[in-house]
Amino acid sequence: MKTIRLFRKRYLPDETIELKDDIILSHTDHMLITKWDVLKPRSDIAYGFSAYFFDTGVKVSKIYNADHKLVYWYCDIVEPQIDTETDMYIFTDLLIDIL
Template identity: 55%
Template sequence: MEVHMDYPKLFRKRYIPFETIELKDDKILMYSDELIITSWDTLKPRSDIASGVSAYFMKNGYKISRIYDSEGKFVHWYCDIMRPDIRKEGDEIESIYFIDLLMDVIINPDGSYFVVDSDEAADALDNELVDAKTLSFALRSLDTLLKLIYDGGLENVKIEMEKAVGKAL
């Protein structure tokens, strides 16, 4: 599917390491105020993963990705806690910065999962990279995401991704 030229530019902003990267090669497959679905290849070559499909839940504060290896085999789900920063020019959305709030959840194909990088969130607060309000938002988003996982909601996310991609995943 071709990227529609009227879509906003997408960026990833991280605190640790501190960087902002335009996701210029990501293909926007579905776009709404509440959900953006993209497909992408890794920014830098990696031996463990090669590509993915991501669903950004704009109001919930997380991104859920299905990660694939170089042969197209499903590796795992990777969920980022994030906050969208929408930047407008007049009434038009020019860009969206997805601010990585450090905590992530990895879900293996067998259903086992674990939360990672919560220590980075604490470090970011201790070093005043984020404030208490931002960390509170991140923790609430993590709680909402974990409840979705507990309730088996990833299957619905997969269905939305399949609609956007146009094939079974």
């Protein structure tokens, strides 16, 4: 099996970023769970866990601060693009966020 490559694609701003430091905790044909640190330092949050549900286009994240206290849950509506031959996963943020 190849190494899975994860990408976050946004329209605002228009960018595609490889999530190369995310740690894959679980992976099935229907979902992916990752642990991640923030891409840019922030005072309010430090790291989190995200579950991507391929069939429904939902990403649910549990987000913590530097003191390891739960700050909030966050839900994104995403469009997954999965290339099983290259193990490339692109999740496009559809800008429909649920707090």
